[in-house]
Amino acid sequence: MLKEKVQVQNLTKSFGDLLVLDNISFNVKESEFLVIVGPTGCGKTTFLNSLTRIIDINSGSIKLDGENVDPRKHDLAYILQEYSTFPWLNVEQNIAYGLKIKGMKKDLIEERVEEAIAMVNLEKHRKYYPGELSASMLQRVVIARAFATKPDLLLMDEPYGQLDLNLKYKLEDELLKLWEQTKTTIVFITHNIEEAVYLSDRILVMTNKPTKVKTELINDLPRPRKVSSPDFVELRNKVTELIKWW
Numbered sequence: 001m002l003k004e005k006v007q008v009q010n011l012t013k014s015f016g017d018l019l020v021l022d023n024i025s026f027n028v029k030e031s032e033f034l035v036i037v038g039p040t041g042c043g044k045t046t047f048l049n050s051l052t053r054i055i056d057i058n059s060g061s062i063k064l065d066g067e068n069v070d071p072r073k074h075d076l077a078y079i080l081q082e083y084s085t086f087p088w089l090n091v092e093q094n095i096a097y098g099l100k101i102k103g104m105k106k107d108l109i110e111e112r113v114e115e116a117i118a119m120v121n122l123e124k125h126r127k128y129y130p131g132e133l134s135a136s137m138l139q140r141v142v143i144a145r146a147f148a149t150k151p152d153l154l155l156m157d158e159p160y161g162q163l164d165l166n167l168k169y170k171l172e173d174e175l176l177k178l179w180e181q182t183k184t185t186i187v188f189i190t191h192n193i194e195e196a197v198y199l200s201d202r203i204l205v206m207t208n209k210p211t212k213v214k215t216e217l218i219n220d221l222p223r224p225r226k227v228s229s230p231d232f233v234e235l236r237n238k239v240t241e242l243i244k245w246w
């Protein structure tokens with residue numbers, strides 16, 4: 001039995017009179033790939049900001065490994081839609097940045113950077129600056145930087161939302177490979193139902209605001225998944241029916 005890594009209990013958040021997150025509870029198991037899907041404006045960002053304590057919540061709790069989540073204590077890695085590389089740092093330096101901030105020793109930083117560069121096949125581009133890299137390479141730098149910290153939890157908010165389809169598929173496959181290798185616990189938020197079915201172990205479907213967990217679906221389709229297989233299409237249609245925010 002895998003242990004519960006994240007426990008969200010009765011999480012409620014409002015801005016003034018606007019109730020955004022309405023008594024949300026769910027758990028994430030260690031090494032699980034959880035995908036959250038929900039309508040635009042349902043409070044994804046509010047949820048991520050609550051998790052990382054950027055904003056205060058009204059009530060409830062978010063626990064990581066049994067303790068109240070605390071970015072100073074826990075290693076939380078974020079991958080967002082915007083490429084958040086530092087243009088004045090090269091690939092190696094970008095990957096090392098978060099490790100330096102954590103005060104890690106130089107030897108360990110070098111080891112982690114090497115490992116991460118190899119994981120995403122950026123050996124030949126280690127001295128390149130972001131302005132010299134393609135979109136796919138930039139995304140790999142961001143991924144490498146996140147995995148280099150060996151995070152307790154990796155949070156991904158629509159990371160591939162703006163990429164063209166072929167590139168998106170390629171990066172999704174790379175992400176799955178890294179996830180399988182590292183057994184990282186991932187919470188991935190998306191509007192894209194096909195992406196949710198392709199990636200997830202479990203899908204959490206959220207309602208419109210005030211947002212609650214509408215339902216959850218276990219996704220045990222065998223990997224690698226084929227988007228055209230009947231089982232895939234059936235699950236995709238099921239999630240689509242459940243969401244129907246349009």
Ligand SMILES: Nc1ncnc2c1ncn2[C@@H]1O[C@H](COP(=O)(O)OP(=O)(O)OP(=O)(O)O)[C@@H](O)[C@H]1O
Binds near residue numbers: 039041044047
């Ligand atoms: N600081 C704030 N003050 C007031 N209202 C806010 C604040 N932050 C978010 N909101 C409101 O909370 C609701 C949820 O916003 P949030 O940005 O979390 O949604 P989202 O699901 O991330 O949106 P999208 O799907 O567009 O990315 C919105 O109605 C938004 O206007």
